[in-house]
Amino acid sequence: MDPLYLVAGALVLALVVLDVLWTTLWVDGGSGPLSSRLTTGIWQGLRIASGDRSRALSLAGPLILAATLVVWIGLLWLGWTLLFAGGQPALVSTHTGEPADWTGRLYYVAYTMFTNGNGDYTPTTGSWEIASALTTASGMAFVTLAVSYVLSVLGAVSEKRSFASDVTGLGESPEAFVRSSLSEEGFRGLELPLESMADQLSLLADQHESYPILHYYHSEDRDRASAVGVAILDESLSVYRHGVVADPPNETLVTDARASVDSYLETLETAFVDPAEEVPPPPAPALETLREADVSTVEDESFEESIAESADRRRKLLGMVRADAREWSTDGSGLEGDDAA
Numbered sequence: 001m002d003p004l005y006l007v008a009g010a011l012v013l014a015l016v017v018l019d020v021l022w023t024t025l026w027v028d029g030g031s032g033p034l035s036s037r038l039t040t041g042i043w044q045g046l047r048i049a050s051g052d053r054s055r056a057l058s059l060a061g062p063l064i065l066a067a068t069l070v071v072w073i074g075l076l077w078l079g080w081t082l083l084f085a086g087g088q089p090a091l092v093s094t095h096t097g098e099p100a101d102w103t104g105r106l107y108y109v110a111y112t113m114f115t116n117g118n119g120d121y122t123p124t125t126g127s128w129e130i131a132s133a134l135t136t137a138s139g140m141a142f143v144t145l146a147v148s149y150v151l152s153v154l155g156a157v158s159e160k161r162s163f164a165s166d167v168t169g170l171g172e173s174p175e176a177f178v179r180s181s182l183s184e185e186g187f188r189g190l191e192l193p194l195e196s197m198a199d200q201l202s203l204l205a206d207q208h209e210s211y212p213i214l215h216y217y218h219s220e221d222r223d224r225a226s227a228v229g230v231a232i233l234d235e236s237l238s239v240y241r242h243g244v245v246a247d248p249p250n251e252t253l254v255t256d257a258r259a260s261v262d263s264y265l266e267t268l269e270t271a272f273v274d275p276a277e278e279v280p281p282p283p284a285p286a287l288e289t290l291r292e293a294d295v296s297t298v299e300d301e302s303f304e305e306s307i308a309e310s311a312d313r314r315r316k317l318l319g320m321v322r323a324d325a326r327e328w329s330t331d332g333s334g335l336e337g338d339d340a341a
Contacts, residue, residue, distance in 0.1 A: 009082030030270035061217030113139030164229035205263035227324035242306035
């Protein structure tokens, strides 16, 4: 018996099982230690290699998801192979009676993980028979968890892009969003879409906390990018709350929507997205839009002072936008019309 292989195999198996369970089953835990580092490494590497081109970054999500599954399978395969290598011998050929070599162990583990084996090799003792049964069980469990994980992630990707489309459908900048939300009856027409967006964003916050990989599903279409949608929505809420004097939008809905944004921003830490060092300029052009529509607003200086109290959250917004390879305008109108790439 070779204890070195036994220990190495046990450690590899413990690591991959921990990572799989952490990533797929622990709702509040985010990604496991292996998955989180793999995800960040691929995303950063792809950004450097592509020069932040949106078409290339749109491959990041599928690439990270596929790489995660490959790493899980590979480590599970390697761990059991090392474990069987610790026996003297653990497996023998049913044809020749000779102990299995490394090729034979790899072959046996691969078949046993996803089937009941093919009879070319057989365990030598009861302990190794139990190990073979556990190999099959781990393979079946992995397939079930992996399929569930993939379906959950892909469903959440569709929902995050739907949310972004709803926001940018009203306006592709805070100024445009505020302008489109204003009608002859003031902001009353905003209540239903704002309530819907708040509900969608709350769900997305929970999904991003459970599956941080969602932060790396980059949309080539800016109008379907959740980072853009969240930034536009929050800047517009700041205008409603701090800029409008007479007959502002329903405060309860604004507060609820702002709370949804807060929940979303809290998920950025699980994806290693850091706040920007500087604060973006206030969305002052949105106030001009309201004044042109004869809506009473505060003075620009007063608005800027109120916005300054939200410096920390706005730094998070800017960090989120830049982490998604997007740019924020320098004139206070919100996000640039084109991507950074």
